[in-house]
Amino acid sequence: MTGPVYVTLEGPEGCGKSTQAQRLAGDLDAVLTRETGGTPIGRRLRDILHDVTVDDLDDHAETLIVAADRAQHLAQVVRPALAAGRNVVSDRSVYSTLAYQGYGRGLPVDEVRRINEWAIGDSWPDLVILLDADDEVLTSRMQGRELDRFERAGDDFHARVRAGFASMAAADPDRWVTVDAADPPDAIAAIIRAAVSERLGI
Ligand code: TMP
Numbered sequence: 600m601t602g603p604v605y606v607t608l609e610g611p612e613g614c615g616k617s618t619q620a621q622r623l624a625g626d627l628d629a630v631l632t633r634e635t636g637g638t639p640i641g642r643r644l645r646d647i648l649h650d651v652t653v654d655d656l657d658d659h660a661e662t663l664i665v666a667a668d669r670a671q672h673l674a675q676v677v678r679p680a681l682a683a684g685r686n687v688v689s690d691r692s693v694y695s696t697l698a699y700q701g702y703g704r705g706l707p708v709d710e711v712r713r714i715n716e717w718a719i720g721d722s723w724p725d726l727v728i729l730l731d732a733d734d735e736v737l738t739s740r741m742q743g744r745e746l747d748r749f750e751r752a753g754d755d756f757h758a759r760v761r762a763g764f765a766s767m768a769a770a771d772p773d774r775w776v777t778v779d780a781a782d783p784p785d786a787i788a789a790i791i792r793a794a795v796s797e798r799l800g801i
Contacts, residue, residue: 600725600799603681607692610730611761612750613740614780615787619730620690622788627801629686630676634695635668638675644668649747656748662700662711669693670718678722686801692724694767699749702763703756726798728791729768731761732780773798 606623608616617633624631636645644664647653656664669692680687693715701708734754741750768775776794778787795801 600801603684603686604725604795604799604801605677605681605687605689605722606726606728606795606799607689607694607724608728608730609691609694609698609764610780611737611757611764613737614730614732615740615784616728616730616780617690618784619728619787619791620688622784623728623791623795624688626788626792627686627688627795629688630680631688631690632672632676632680633690634672634692635665637668637672637689640671640675641668649749651746651748651751653748658700658704658706661704662696662706662714665696665700666714666718669696669715673719673722689724692727693719694724694727694764697767698760698763702766703752703760705759708763725774726795727768727775728794729764729775729777730780730787731764731777736781 608620610616636642648664677687696715697708697711700706701711768777778790
């Protein structure tokens with residue numbers, strides 16, 4: 600590819616993607632950002648989404664809140680950075696909504712996709728790095744962490760999210776790279792860096 604690139608890291612809680620996003624952004628001299636909460640408005644929306652005292656948020660409302668976070672994030676952070684010639688590495692993206700609100704909550708994935716297309720236009724990530732590991736590894740990484748609304752959503756929900764990520768990766772192999780999150784962090788970082796170089800030519 601010529602020009603700046605937009606790379607996202609995706610995966611379930613405990614997969615280590617935030618650490619890897621940081622490392623990759625450092626390697627690429629990229630703008631490091633995140634969804635949800637990558638903007639001041641997004642941080643206010645994130646507070647609602649994660650609040651464990653919120654127990655009556657409708658699934659459609661949840662979907663629109665994450666899409667609103669994303670519209671603001673694309674307008675305020677991602678597109679300006681790309682327009683200025685900077686690479687962008689984002690900790691989560693539109694694919695998290697398809698996985699969590701579509702596959703996880705059980706809303707029709709096509710509808711969730713359409714709402715997000717309206718929110719972001721054609722600003723889809725160029726490359727998706729999916730970090731995945733089996734439940735044992737992920738659960739052990741979550742030990743001792745205070746759980747938020749999503750983390751409390753139950754094993755079936757999280758199994759659907761993981762299956763959703765896997766099925767999107769299988770359906771679009773040019774855009775997705777799946778990495779084993781059980782490997783040591785240095786090895787994962789090297790695999791990701793090699794994949795970015797091979798796929799995007801940077
Ligand atoms: P984080 O801890 O990686 O920031 O993720 C926060 C939670 O938000 C995680 O459980 C996934 C969830 N989430 C969604 O449900 N939909 C989305 O679109 C995004 C970006 C995150």
